[in-house]
Amino acid sequence: MSLSFRAPLLLVAVLLFSLVSSTPLQAKPALLPRQQPQNSTLSVCSPLLNNLGSPTVLTPFEFEFRDAASSAWNLYNTLYTPTCIVHPRTVEDVSRVMKAIYDAGGVKYAVQAGGHSAMREWDTTDGGVLISFRNMANVSYDPVRDTINLQPGIRWGEAIGRLEPLGVAPLGGRLGDVGTGLLLGGGLSYLSARHGFSVDALVAADVVLVDGRVVTANATNEYSDLFRALKGGANRFGIVTRYEVKAIHVGTTEEKMMVGGSIVYDNSTTETLLRATANYVNNVDDPNSSILVIIGATLANNTVSPINIITFFYNGTSLPEGRANPYHEFMQITSLAVAIGSCSYAEANAVLGSGGDKGNGQIFGASAFGSAEYEISQGLAKDADESFEKYMNAYRAFNKFLDKAKGTPRPTPTGTPTPPIWPPPGFPIFPTFPAPKPPPVPTPPQYPGPFPTMPLPPIVTSTIPGSTPTSFPPAPTWSQPTSVPPPTFPTTTSVPIPTTTPGPQTDAPNARRQETSSTRGPPTWSFPSSSTLMFPTPVPYPTPSTTPRPVPVQPISFIDDPEEDGISAALLAFTPVMKSQIEAGRRAGGNMMDPPLANFAFVQFHVTMPEWLGIVPKRVAEGRREVLNEMPPSNGLPLYMNECDAEQNVFETYGQYEFLKRVYQKYDPTGLNVRFMKGPMGLGPSAKADHGRP
Structure with missing residues (x-):
């Protein structure tokens, strides 16, 4: 059957099937009532299937x-x-x-x-057209311009891993599975204090506008206003098909240009830890420092298991001495485990x-x-103690939430609740520490050749600002791992070599999605010698369970009963933003968040539900x-788009909100984006509509 006949038949079959079926075309029931495809949606999909063909365009029967x-x-978005x-x-496909x-x-x-994304339908749609960039996942370095070109489907772990032999990296995120959409929401990295968001x-960015036109926006051409709006404007200003970003010279894995790691604390330290966090926000403005503080808990049945973690990295080969060390207060708190040492940016x-663990x-x-200082200057607090009280209010509200949200299942036959597993297997962000043990036996390399001789990413020379968008060469086949393992702080002269060997780059996204915690295995760590580092000696730590988490046998459930449901984990995460970060952003032309020149902390409230x-x-x-409501x-101060709730009007908190509204009206005067795509509220005629409530 010819493609011209196949396309309309397939799409008519989709419509007929959906009309007679009481459930969506999927193995799992839909979270919301299925929205039947409209004729207009079919009128878009059918010509696209004819013009672009399969597998570029997929229908439910593919x-x-x-x-x-x-x-x-996010489970809810599946x-x-x-x-x-x-x-x-290609960018031409997106334009069509x-x-x-x-x-x-x-x-x-x-x-x-x-x-x-944790926000519903911000990266998927029900009964609409989903544009997925899994086939546009290339990255390249241009040494002439000293910039990196990223296609939108690349993830930070892959980009950093592929560029590591060149000693350069993009400013990305702190988790390897996160993609380039992070840039449009601002983005935080371990180098933010020096280089900004x-x-x-x-x-520069190649952007497909709502009417299909393709433009290249940069700071000096006719689309400079669009360029500025992209720096925090999320998904409201077009579809970016290429990001050109400054290359940050971070060195190779062998050069170890950073020092840091993680420290784990028990729940008795929470107030002290929060006090240290507030003091860090109040007093530190070191452009080489970064820290992430997590107050968290996992839940098993009706038992809450709290755990606190900090992860920090200092851009240098050693930490400053004494009180000049920005982390000195944290390192004086009694801890359960410490893993700190020299590492590379990739590590x-x-x-x-x-x-990237999916299913929750x-x-x-x-x-x-x-x-x-900021709160006193704004009349929000009279002194540092009153300013600190907001941390404690947030923590009290967090504990109250845990008590309210936990499940209270019926007792087991023995009447004893299932004991909690620790370290928590389902905690969303948790460093892996082994207990001290004999060094493992080295294994031979599982990938061909040493790093220096492997194929390097292709060099793409960018166009002159304002010219035709750069096009990417075909994605190469890589013979190196696409991600970098955690740092090994050696106590021996050799360490195991990762056994993961990806296939061709075009297959990597599929392979990545099939990867599970059981196939990856835990990262390998060694602890540093106290004679070489100025850090506390690691204390004995329970050996993590290497048993894979069992796949739930029960189907997706839609109950709302404390005896049957609950949450898996929750956390409060604090990321300090320093004056140096804000100044770096202003030197680069500014962004839409445009915070006041003052230290502050982004606070994230993250809940993980059962699989x-x-x-x-x-x-x-x-x-x-x-x-x-208890932690306004x-x-x-701006909210961080990438950590928000869909009902929070993040744009309204931006320093450049009025500018953002004007630019949106210029490039999307009919409001097509806000009318037909879920995303942040605050722009266009549908600002008060449903924007994907979690």
Whole structure:
């Protein structure tokens, strides 16, 4: 059968099937009632299938459709069924898709780069067109311009790993599985204090506008206003098909240009740890420092197991001495485990794992706490003690939430609740530490050749600003691992070599999605000698369980009953933002967040739901709102888009909100984006509409 006949028949079959079926075309029930494809959506998908062909355009009867539709990190975003999925290979493909949507007067659509959003339908759609960038995942370095070109489907772990032999890296995120969409929300990295938000390194971007036009935006050409709007404007200003960013010279893995790691504390240290966090925000402005503080808990049945973690990295070969050490207060707190030493930037980005474990529902919420100096200057607090009270208020609200949200299942036959597993296997962000033990026997390399002789990424020379967008060469086949293992702080002269060998680069996204914690295995760590580092000696630590987490046998459940449901984990995460970071961003031309020149901390409230639970129970939803109400942001500070709740008007907190609204009106005067794509509220005529409530 010819393609011209096949396309309309397939899409008519989709419509007929959906009309007679009471459930979506998927193995799992939908989270929300299935929205039937509209004729306008079919009128977009059918010509696209004819013009672009399969497998570029997938329909629900294609073998690969279900895998593509359920590839998002957040369980809730796997429960929707698009009418068709487009896997573009070129910017021209993306342009055709958007022109078809525009010419149809608008249909529901979504864009998926890394698929790591916690907000519902921000990276998928039900009954619409899903544009997935899994086939556009290239990265290259231009030594003449000293910039890196990224296609939108690349993830930070892959980009950093491929560029590591060259000693350069993009400013990305702190988890390897997160994709390039992080840039449009700002982006935080371990180098932010010196270089600004990750998006502050943006040099140019190729953008497909809502009407299908392709433009290159940079700081000096006719699209300079669009360029500025992209730096924090999320998914509201077009589809970026190429990012050109400044190359940060971080050295190779062998050069170890950073020092840091993680420290784990028990729950008795929480107030002391929060006090140290507030003091860090109040007093530190070292452009070489970075820290992430997590107050967290896992839940097993009705038992809460709290755990506190800090992860920090200093850009240098050693830490400053005495009180000049920005982490001295944290290092004086009694800890359960310490793993600190010299590492490379690539190794630092692997310490917390990839963050790619899928199958759980994920829900975010955001706040921001000003330093004592800022709050006193704004009349929000009279002294440092009153300023610190907001940390304690947040912690008290967090504990109240845990008590409210935990499940209270019926007793087991013995009447004894299942004991908690520790270290927590389901904790969203958790460093892996082994107990001290004899050094492992080295294994031979599992990939061909040493790093210096492996094929290097192709060099792509960027165009002159304002000219035709750069096109990428075909994606190469890599003979090196696409990610970098966590640092090994040697006590022996040899360490095991990773056994993961990816296939061709075009197959890597599929392989990555099939990867599980049981196939990856835990990272390997060794502890540093106290004679070479100025850090506390590691204490004995329970050996982590290497038993793979069992796959739940029960289907997705939609119950809302404390005797049957609960949450898996929750955390409060604090990321300090220093004056040096804000100044770096302003030197780079500024961004839409445009915070005041003062230290503050982004605060994230993150809830992870059980793998089998397809809804957010009412008491969990209510408890989350109560927590966010108890930890309001300090007046005048922006919220962090990548950690927000869909009902939070993040744009409204931006220093450049008015500018953002004007630019949106210029490039999307009909409001097509906000009418047909889920995303942040605050722009266009549908600002008060549903924007993907978790």
